Amino acid sequence: MNDAIASPVSMTEDIRHDWSRAEIKALFELPFNDLLFRAQSIHRRYFDPNEVQVSTLLSIKTGACPEDCAYCPQSARYDTGLEAEKLMQVQEVLEQARAAKAAGASRFCMGAAWRSPKPREMPHVVAMVKGVRALGLETCMTLGMLSSEQARELAEAGLDYYNHNLDTSPEFYGDIITTRTYQDRLDTLGHVREAGMKICSGGIVGMGEGQGDRAGLLQQLANLPEHPESVPINMLVKVEGTPLDTQEDLDPFEFIRTIAVARIVMPASHVRLSAGRESMNEEMHALAYFAGANSIFYGEKLLTTPNPEANRDMALFARLGIRPEERAVEAPPADPHPQFYDAAAQAAGRA
Numbered sequence: 001m002n003d004a005i006a007s008p009v010s011m012t013e014d015i016r017h018d019w020s021r022a023e024i025k026a027l028f029e030l031p032f033n034d035l036l037f038r039a040q041s042i043h044r045r046y047f048d049p050n051e052v053q054v055s056t057l058l059s060i061k062t063g064a065c066p067e068d069c070a071y072c073p074q075s076a077r078y079d080t081g082l083e084a085e086k087l088m089q090v091q092e093v094l095e096q097a098r099a100a101k102a103a104g105a106s107r108f109c110m111g112a113a114w115r116s117p118k119p120r121e122m123p124h125v126v127a128m129v130k131g132v133r134a135l136g137l138e139t140c141m142t143l144g145m146l147s148s149e150q151a152r153e154l155a156e157a158g159l160d161y162y163n164h165n166l167d168t169s170p171e172f173y174g175d176i177i178t179t180r181t182y183q184d185r186l187d188t189l190g191h192v193r194e195a196g197m198k199i200c201s202g203g204i205v206g207m208g209e210g211q212g213d214r215a216g217l218l219q220q221l222a223n224l225p226e227h228p229e230s231v232p233i234n235m236l237v238k239v240e241g242t243p244l245d246t247q248e249d250l251d252p253f254e255f256i257r258t259i260a261v262a263r264i265v266m267p268a269s270h271v272r273l274s275a276g277r278e279s280m281n282e283e284m285h286a287l288a289y290f291a292g293a294n295s296i297f298y299g300e301k302l303l304t305t306p307n308p309e310a311n312r313d314m315a316l317f318a319r320l321g322i323r324p325e326e327r328a329v330e331a332p333p334a335d336p337h338p339q340f341y342d343a344a345a346q347a348a349g350r351a
Helices: 007-016 021-028 033-048 090-102 117-132 148-157 183-192 209-222 251-266 282-291 310-320 339-347
Strands: 051-061 107-112 138-143 162-163 198-200 201-204 230-235 270-273 293-298
Touching: 007 033, 021 033, 021 230, 033 251, 051 090, 051 270, 051 310, 090 107, 107 117, 107 162, 117 138, 117 148, 148 251, 162 230, 183 198, 183 230, 183 293, 198 230, 201 209, 209 251, 230 251, 251 270, 251 282, 251 339, 282 310
Parallel strands: 051 107, 051 293, 107 138, 138 162, 162 198, 201 230, 230 270, 270 293
Antiparallel strands: none
16 A cells, blocks of 8 residues: 555545435536546545556356347357357366466456356356465456355355446446346345455446446445445447447547546445457556556456457556556465366266
């Protein structure tokens, strides 16, 4: 942490769970420089302004998802040319995790294109969590909707974070997804919290929503009983074959405003640049970091869409004087041998 961090009293005063839509819209409407100054000032009270958390995301099961999310190339409802792949073997996942750690990642995220995991699939993902954690990496998964029992099972395996995005405002949500409700998403977040895990939850901008919808998304997240520890802000990646493939581009300054407002209303959360970074130039990345973004997905592929090459990120970090955030992760008391994970997966049967 840097010397500019405020006292615990002033930091507590920043944390609110009663934001009105009008208040958040007023933040969006501030002059750009005023908004960024306010966001950066708050950012410095909670984080080292020159550290960025580096995470890697691996698709452990790709495509053939039954949901109809209008932005998603993994939906079985759209012809995007994406080839569906079965759930990866545990040992394959651990090899990817080792490579991610060697490249500087401190968190390893695993995503599966499911509506929700089936009972026969849980032993596989539990083995993945235990194996990645044994490597000394923070663990994160996104597997769709979870029951309370599934959330507890993942928590007992040592999963640190669960990602489940709200995507957009409640009012605009029905224009994007019809196969699960907004309340379904909130229920999953509730199960994750009750199980004792941390939450990664954000949304996607540039899907045709208005500024009021972006304010509505951030209001929903900021007014949760506890703020998500990580808030990914995704820029729509337009994939041919999806309903949003001809959507007009979002104004880059509006994207930066969204980052800044997220920082103000959720001061202690990591705000993550996620999908869409491939289309952002270095100047836009730098502005996003100044606006309060302090987490990125690192590597050449973000699930099924391109991501800036790892060495480009590190080169920009060097030019900006930014360093990757380091986090100590407590390993399990006794690290099982890798063969254990293969045996666990094989015993459960191939998904």
